[in-house]
Amino acid sequence: xxxxxxxxxxxxxxxxxxxxxxxxxxxxxxxxxxxxxxxxxxxxxxxxxxxxxxxxxxxxxxxxxxxxxxxxxxxxxxxxxxxxxxxxxxxxxxxxxxxxxxxxxxxxxxxxxxxxxxxxxxxxxxxxxxxxxxxxxxxxxxxxxxxxxxxxxxxxxxxxxxxxxxxxxxxxxxxxxxxxxxxxxxxxxxxxxxxxxxxxxxxxxxxxxxxxxxxxxxxxxxxxxxxxxx
Amino acid sequence: xxxxxxxxxxxxxxxxxxxxxxxxxxxxxxxxxxxxxxxxxxxxxxxxxxxxxxxxxxxxxxxxxxxxxxxxxxxxxxxxxxxxxxxxxxxxxxxxxxxxxxxxxxxxxxxxxxxxxxxxxxxxxxxxxxxxxxxxxxxxxxxxxxxxxxxxxxxxxxxxxxxxxxxxxxxxxxxxxxxxxxxxxxxxxxxxxxxxxxxxxxxxxxxxxxxxxxxxxxxxxxxxxxxxxx
DNA sequence: TAGATTGTTAATCGATTAACAATC
DNA sequence: TAGATTGTTAATCGATTAACAATC
Numbered sequence: 001x002x003x004x005x006x007x008x009x010x011x012x013x014x015x016x017x018x019x020x021x022x023x024x025x026x027x028x029x030x031x032x033x034x035x036x037x038x039x040x041x042x043x044x045x046x047x048x049x050x051x052x053x054x055x056x057x058x059x060x061x062x063x064x065x066x067x068x069x070x071x072x073x074x075x076x077x078x079x080x081x082x083x084x085x086x087x088x089x090x091x092x093x094x095x096x097x098x099x100x101x102x103x104x105x106x107x108x109x110x111x112x113x114x115x116x117x118x119x120x121x122x123x124x125x126x127x128x129x130x131x132x133x134x135x136x137x138x139x140x141x142x143x144x145x146x147x148x149x150x151x152x153x154x155x156x157x158x159x160x161x162x163x164x165x166x167x168x169x170x171x172x173x174x175x176x177x178x179x180x181x182x183x184x185x186x187x188x189x190x191x192x193x194x195x196x197x198x199x200x201x202x203x204x205x206x207x208x209x210x211x212x213x214x215x216x217x218x219x220x221x222x223x224x225x226x227x228x229x230x
Numbered sequence: 231x232x233x234x235x236x237x238x239x240x241x242x243x244x245x246x247x248x249x250x251x252x253x254x255x256x257x258x259x260x261x262x263x264x265x266x267x268x269x270x271x272x273x274x275x276x277x278x279x280x281x282x283x284x285x286x287x288x289x290x291x292x293x294x295x296x297x298x299x300x301x302x303x304x305x306x307x308x309x310x311x312x313x314x315x316x317x318x319x320x321x322x323x324x325x326x327x328x329x330x331x332x333x334x335x336x337x338x339x340x341x342x343x344x345x346x347x348x349x350x351x352x353x354x355x356x357x358x359x360x361x362x363x364x365x366x367x368x369x370x371x372x373x374x375x376x377x378x379x380x381x382x383x384x385x386x387x388x389x390x391x392x393x394x395x396x397x398x399x400x401x402x403x404x405x406x407x408x409x410x411x412x413x414x415x416x417x418x419x420x421x422x423x424x425x426x427x428x429x430x431x432x433x434x435x436x437x438x439x440x441x442x443x444x445x446x447x448x449x450x451x452x453x454x455x456x457x458x459x460x
Numbered sequence: 461t462a463g464a465t466t467g468t469t470a471a472t473c474g475a476t477t478a479a480c481a482a483t484c
Numbered sequence: 485t486a487g488a489t490t491g492t493t494a495a496t497c498g499a500t501t502a503a504c505a506a507t508c
Contacts, residue, residue: 103333
């Protein structure tokens with residue numbers, strides 16, 4: 001089979017991409033246990049996924065397995081990391097040193113995910129100049145210039161919703177190409193840029209709804225105990 | 231049309247549930263601007279979603295709109311919150327006062343999401359007894375008993391992967407019915423319990439992959455560098 | 461070898477989007 | 485009224501799962 005480059009056209013589905021980190025996580029556990037090869041059915045069983053789905057997901061990384069045997073654990077981990085670009089470090093700026101920003105600054109495993117937070121920014125004077133988890137907090141108006149000079153590609157946005165777009169604009173002007181957005185607001189960026197918006201509460205909505213279901217306390221709006229025709 | 235209670239059978243898709251918080255968020259903004267009614271096309275435009283999809287999502291809450299007019303902003307917000315159970319407070323325990331746990335303890339808006347963290351737990355002696363964002367940290371071995379006595383229904387799991395299952399078991403024994411799991415590990419729970427596992431890095435994997443794409447540095451494993459045009 | 465597992469194509473399933481009648 | 489918008493059914497799209505030949 002010919003070498004295939006994942007070019008502009010054939011984009012991998014977000015659903016597959018989102019599962020790759022959990023494969024990697026589990027493979028690391030297996031690796032720590034000294035397991036040298038692993039099959040899709042084994043992975044699927046541990047992660048409660050269909051083995052065919054696992055196989056297709058892994059295939060996007062370009063890994064080739066051996067029939068009857070499976071995949072080499074080591075090679076598989078490397079294929080995932082290489083596919084995601086996690087084996088070489090991207091510099092990142094973080095803006096907004098609130099609770100979420102502080103948590104991310106304190107996370108010391110980012111280097112295993114190809115990410116190095118090289119500076120933190122805020123516009124709160126009482127934070128500027130302070131060191132948070134070893135990162136000095138800089139003034140927001142240094143962001144654009146510094147991003148451009150350091151060729152920073154990744155911006156982490158942990159500001160309140162109202163500030164999201166204006167800070168994103170600063171990042172864009174500074175040449176940042178990908179924004180990891182934790183603000184609960186959609187942001188506009190030019191064509192060709194990457195935005196990944198995380199909403200903590202989207203997952204919580206699923207939990208809330210399922211809990212209401214199992215507790216049997218779910219009623220639709222406006223529905224009274226008896227009949228609600230109209 | 232008959233009144234319909236969303237009972238055990240007809241479960242709403244997770245995809246729809248995950249979008250409800252962003253509708254709510256945007257509706258709050260509109261409400262703050264004094265807007266009294268809103269149409270699906272308006273919401274869809276702001277959030278970049280198909281209007282029919284918005285309509286279907288909102289329909290799960292039981293809200294009824296008026297043709298040619300739309301939905302009452304106020305009523306729509308309430309319908310979403312009521313559907314998700316966010317209008318009455320659930321008590322929650324948080325276990326694992328690391329960076330993520332601390333961030334969540336510091337988030338003061340949970341009461342708008344129907345959640346009140348009433349206690350924090352850790353097994354680190356240097357943390358026990360301390361106050362973190364106003365929450366005293368208790369010893370882990372008090373969890374099960376206290377959960378049962380206080381009838382706590384929600385557990386927030388912010389511990390390392392290795393500890394996830396054993397702490398989850400403590401929660402289960404204490405009668406907790408829903409676990410919001412931030413540990414990068416799948417956990418096993420009995421039938422009828424709710425688990426919502428969040429993986430911060432699943433979103434980051436999407437970002438990483440898209441960034442590698444737009445930067446043109448994506449190669450599949452085993453593919454050599456040469457024929458990588460465009 | 462026989463059987464387990466891969467890689468891949470086909471079938472199924474579910475979610476999204478389009479179409480359209482009802483309606484204020 | 486005319487036209488915009490809802491509610492709902494039908495069509496489309498994409499992701500998941502099943503089937504199966506190739507293979508070590």
